[in-house]
């Protein structure tokens with residue numbers, strides 16, 4: 414069965430709540446998906462999933478260093494993530510506070526790994542964003558992204 418992995422870093426719970434909503438939707442979409450804090454995640458874990466979704470709070474318009482460290486450590490698996498499905502999400506405090514640049518930064522790294530990224534013409538285009546604690550709009554975007562990742566992954570891997 415195709416597997417998914419949602420990885421997040423979160424200090425005050427906002428990004429974690431997004432991760433949980435995305436994970437639930439991926440599981441409902443038929444992808445056996447685990448949700449892990451980045452502190453519990455190793456580069457080896459990236460190999461075990463066909464879809465990897467990474468979320469970070471926005472720190473100065475960029476991903477948190479904890480997420481970047483995992484990505485930098487994933488150089489040990491370089492070439493082995495080629496063709497997997499990737500996605501990203503972020504929480505910030507301000508509108509225009511850089512959540513999309515954070516997502517783009519994560520997606521850039523996943524592209525270097527050779528991963529497949531799907532945009533969204535109707536929902537949050539780059540990936541779900543939330544201002545602070547995810548409200549119903551943000552949770553809807555998280556569920557939508559989870560469904561879309563699951564659908565694409567099952568199309569590619571089953």
Ligand SMILES: Cc1cc2nc3c(=O)[nH]c(=O)nc-3n(C[C@H](O)[C@H](O)[C@H](O)COP(=O)(O)O)c2cc1C
Nearest residue numbers: 423424425426427428470472473474505506507510
């Ligand atoms: C070091 C630091 C830098 C931050 N930089 C930004 C920023 O550039 N733009 C913004 O809108 N929010 C910024 N924030 C706010 C967080 O992105 C926001 O509170 C986020 O929802 C926290 O997510 P969490 O609850 O998952 O930890 C920053 C917070 C910290 C601690």
